[in-house]
Amino acid sequence: xxxxxxPGDVISRIFSLTTPRDACRVSSVSxxxxxxxxxxxxxxxxxxxxxxxGVVLPPISPKKSLYLHLCDHPIPVGGNRNMxxxxxxxxxxxxxxxxxRDLTIAWGDDRNYWEWIATPESRFNEVAxxxxxxxxxxxxxxxxxxxxxxTNYAAYLVFRFEGHQEGFDWPVxxxxxxxxxxxxxxxxxxxDPREGEPRAVRERxxxxxxxELGEFRNENGDDGTLVCSLREVVSYKSGLVVEGIELRxxxxx
Amino acid sequence: xxxxxxxxxxxxxxxxxxxxIALRSSDGETFEIEEAAALQSKTLENMIDEDCAGxxxxxxxxxxxxxxxxxxxxxxxxxxxxxxxSLRAWDAxxxxxxxxxxFDYILAANFLEIPTLLNLTCNVVADMIRGKTxxxxxxxxxIKSIFSPEEEExxxxxxxxxxx
Numbered sequence: 365x366x367x368x369x370x371p372g373d374v375i376s377r378i379f380s381l382t383t384p385r386d387a388c389r390v391s392s393v394s395x396x397x398x399x400x401x402x403x404x405x406x407x408x409x410x411x412x413x414x415x416x417x418g419v420v421l422p423p424i425s426p427k428k429s430l431y432l433h434l435c436d437h438p439i440p441v442g443g444n445r446n447m448x449x450x451x452x453x454x455x456x457x458x459x460x461x462x463x464x465r466d467l468t469i470a471w472g473d474d475r476n477y478w479e480w481i482a483t484p485e486s487r488f489n490e491v492a493x494x495x496x497x498x499x500x501x502x503x504x505x506x507x508x509x510x511x512x513x514x515t516n517y518a519a520y521l522v523f524r525f526e527g528h529q530e531g532f533d534w535p536v537x538x539x540x541x542x543x544x545x546x547x548x549x550x551x552x553x554x555x556d557p558r559e560g561e562p563r564a565v566r567e568r569x570x571x572x573x574x575x576e577l578g579e580f581r582n583e584n585g586d587d588g589t590l591v592c593s594l595r596e597v598v599s600y601k602s603g604l605v606v607e608g609i610e611l612r613x614x615x616x617x
Numbered sequence: 618x619x620x621x622x623x624x625x626x627x628x629x630x631x632x633x634x635x636x637x638i639a640l641r642s643s644d645g646e647t648f649e650i651e652e653a654a655a656l657q658s659k660t661l662e663n664m665i666d667e668d669c670a671g672x673x674x675x676x677x678x679x680x681x682x683x684x685x686x687x688x689x690x691x692x693x694x695x696x697x698x699x700x701x702x703s704l705r706a707w708d709a710x711x712x713x714x715x716x717x718x719x720f721d722y723i724l725a726a727n728f729l730e731i732p733t734l735l736n737l738t739c740n741v742v743a744d745m746i747r748g749k750t751x752x753x754x755x756x757x758x759x760i761k762s763i764f765s766p767e768e769e770e771x772x773x774x775x776x777x778x779x780x781x
Contacts, residue, residue, distance in 0.1 A: 366720040367758055374727050374739070381743035388779035392751040392772045394762045453778060 368396075375400050380409035384431060385454040407431050410456040412449070417510055418442035419449060431456070438487055447506075448487055457512040457613035461522065462504045463488035464606045470501040485570040486607050493526065496602040500536065504592045504609035508542070509585040516581045516614040519592040520574040522607040523555065531601030532556035538594050540578030542587045551578065553594075555604070572607055579614070638665060639673035640688070646681030647673050650688045654695040659730035678728045683721045686711075690734055712741045716758075750780075 367375065379387050379401050387410070391401035400406065407427035411434070414421045418441045424430040431451065438448035438461065446466035450459045464480075469492055471477040477497045480490040494500075504519070511517060519540050525532075535552035553575050557563050565575050577592050592609050636652040638661065655661045664674050676684060693699070693707060712719060719741050726734035746754060755762055764772065773780070 366717055367760060369720060370723060371727065374723060374735075377735075378739045378742045378746070381740055382747050385779045386747050386749075388776035389749070389751055390746060390754060391776060392769065393754050394760055395764060395768070397760075398772060 376405040380406045384410050384456045452613045457515050459612045461608045461610040463608045464492040468503040492606045494604040499597045502594045508587040511582045513585050518579045519577040520610045522574050524605050525603050526605050527603050529603030531599045536596040538577040540592050641673040641675045642681035642684040643677050644681050654691040657691040679725045
């Protein structure tokens with residue numbers, strides 16, 4: 365049998381070139397494979413680099429457990445903890461959420477329009493609660509160098525409604541672009557469609573909802589800044605609570 | 618560019634511009650490889666530095682059949698002016714061989730410390746694993762599982778998400 369001729373560290377290397385999901389399947393093959401497939405040597409390759417780009421990994425051992433922890437428990441990134449990182453379980457690709465404080469929200473500093481509140485349902489210290497506004501414009505930015513390479517991503521607004529809700533049954537324009545170059549014509553998203561109208565909003569954990577703003581492919585992480593924006597400046601709006609914008613790897617088939 | 622020739626080393630021979638290294642396989646075959654190609658192997662690089670010039674370097678871990686291919690690989694990768702795309706296509710053809718031979722290449726690349734060949738061949742095997750179920754992996758590589766049914770159940774449970 366061919367594999368038995370290979371030294372352990374070469375087998376480790378081969379396993380780490382597959383995916384986390386494959387590494388788990390491989391550990392079900394035989395006792396010898398299991399000990400290599402579960403080793404720190406392999407799982408270190410599936411983790412993002414520690415102490416790099418504001419990421420500090422929790423001190424969990426072994427590495428496989430740390431990996432699984434990061435899939436279900438987003439960790440804060442950067443000094444001000446307004447961004448979170450988690451991993452997509454099957455592929456190990458990075459998933460980021462830009463917290464509301466990390467976004468550029470027009471009139472966000474004016475308490476007449478937006479309030480900042482703490483809520484236990486959010487992973488972030490504060491979320492943005494809309495009192496009312498006509499000029500609704502939210503922008504999220506992230507460096508493509510932080511994202512996993514060779515990955516298709518989609519951007520989602522993470523939100524819910526509270527209090528008097530108005531104006532979100534009209535579509536809002538969303539764009540995902542690199543720098544100032546638009547990747548596509550953008551799209552119209554309706555956060556609170558009326559009954560009978562198509563509903564692109566999905567439920568999430570902890571009472572939040574999400575709606576897709578756009579997609580893009582990150583090839584090498586050298587495209588500069590990714591910009592996601594949401595804008596509707598004509599009608600009166602109120603009642604929206606924004607947790608952030610999430611960038612999630614899409615499953616590739 | 619300066620017009621004066623570089624100072625010559627003691628071993629330089631103006632009539633023989635390319636330095637050839639001789640290698641001997643485990644089964645006694647001898648191969649010649651250009652120094653530039655040989656330097657792709659860290660193992661050979663160390664041996665050449667130690668100045669075993671002249672006598673063929675014995676490689677007891679590599680058969681003639683495989684060593685011939687390794688020499689071919691290193692020579693190709695030392696060739697100047699080959700564009701990335703052609704090289705990738707050439708590499709793909711190079712590893713388009715039966716499973717046992719890929720493993721032979723891996724062992725040779727590991728022993729001779731040739732990073733390009735090791736990466737290429739490990740990726741080939743990784744590709745063979747990706748997406749397969751444990752049963753398919755066992756069948757493909759002819760692996761006997763020595764899990765007890767309880768152990769197998771335990772591993773499956775631990776990694777259940779990978780099977781969904």
